[in-house]
Amino acid sequence: MSVHILNHPLLQHKLCILRDKETGTRDFRTTVSEVAMLMCYEATRDLTTRPVTVETPVGTAHCQAIAGKKIAVVPILRAGLGMVDGVLSLIPSAKVGHIGLYRDPDTLEPVEYYCKMPPDIAERDILIVDPMLATGGSASAAIQFMKNYGCKNIKMMNILAAPEGVKRLEEDHPDVEFYVAALDDHLIALGYIVPGLGDAGDRIFGTK
Numbered sequence: 485m486s487v488h489i490l491n492h493p494l495l496q497h498k499l500c501i502l503r504d505k506e507t508g509t510r511d512f513r514t515t516v517s518e519v520a521m522l523m524c525y526e527a528t529r530d531l532t533t534r535p536v537t538v539e540t541p542v543g544t545a546h547c548q549a550i551a552g553k554k555i556a557v558v559p560i561l562r563a564g565l566g567m568v569d570g571v572l573s574l575i576p577s578a579k580v581g582h583i584g585l586y587r588d589p590d591t592l593e594p595v596e597y598y599c600k601m602p603p604d605i606a607e608r609d610i611l612i613v614d615p616m617l618a619t620g621g622s623a624s625a626a627i628q629f630m631k632n633y634g635c636k637n638i639k640m641m642n643i644l645a646a647p648e649g650v651k652r653l654e655e656d657h658p659d660v661e662f663y664v665a666a667l668d669d670h671l672i673a674l675g676y677i678v679p680g681l682g683d684a685g686d687r688i689f690g691t692k
């Protein structure tokens with residue numbers, strides 16, 4: 485698996501806002517969306533382009549346009565929803581598939597509760613989004629889900645990751661490209677990333 489740690493200064497600055505326990509719901513949600521947009525910019529560097537010619541007001545320009553590859557962004561509910569708008573602001577024609585997973589509080593194993601995909605999902609390049617990669621259980625299950633649908637080109641985008649989660653993805657899905665804005669120190673027994681940012685879903689939706 486290729487792990488891309490995106491250490492762009494704008495991303496690192498926005499991580500300070502997300503990690504700060506004093507950041508309120510509105511700013512947290514806006515910043516998650518902005519981080520997702522910046523990460524999407526990096527994660528789409530290898531999109532293929534095709535030559536096009538356009539007439540400018542003063543002449544002919546030979547340009548490169550996206551080659552028309554179909555993309556689907558797949559948030560892991562619920563926290564992943566906070567990253568969708570940021571991605572769609574750069575790729576407005578992408579379709580959105582949803583996977584509902586929550587972690588069982590005792591076992592930390594992912595439990596599926598919802599799934600809805602575009603009909604042509606197997607033909608699309610997949611960008612799975614979730615702010616947090618902790619044990620890696622949710623991400624690994626979501627990637628396997630997409631593989632079961634026949635998807636071939638899958639990328640995973642998390643804002644923060646614990647080393648345990650990265651190791652799990654490397655073992656389970658060595659073929660997947662993985663993008664993260666910061667690799668944190670460790671996990672605690674409750675499954676929280678340290679130093680992390682707390683519970684991403686609760687902070688995005690104001691549920692705690």
Ligand code: PRP
Nearest residue numbers: 562563586587617618619620621622685
């Ligand atoms: C969080 C997070 C990931 C998962 C990561 O979701 O958004 O989906 O935990 O943990 P893992 O790597 O150990 O699987 P959570 O289960 O809290 O659900 P929520 O998004 O509904 O809050």
Ligand code: URA
Nearest residue numbers: 618676677682683684
């Ligand atoms: N999920 C979260 O929302 N936060 C963590 O620290 C770990 C998993």
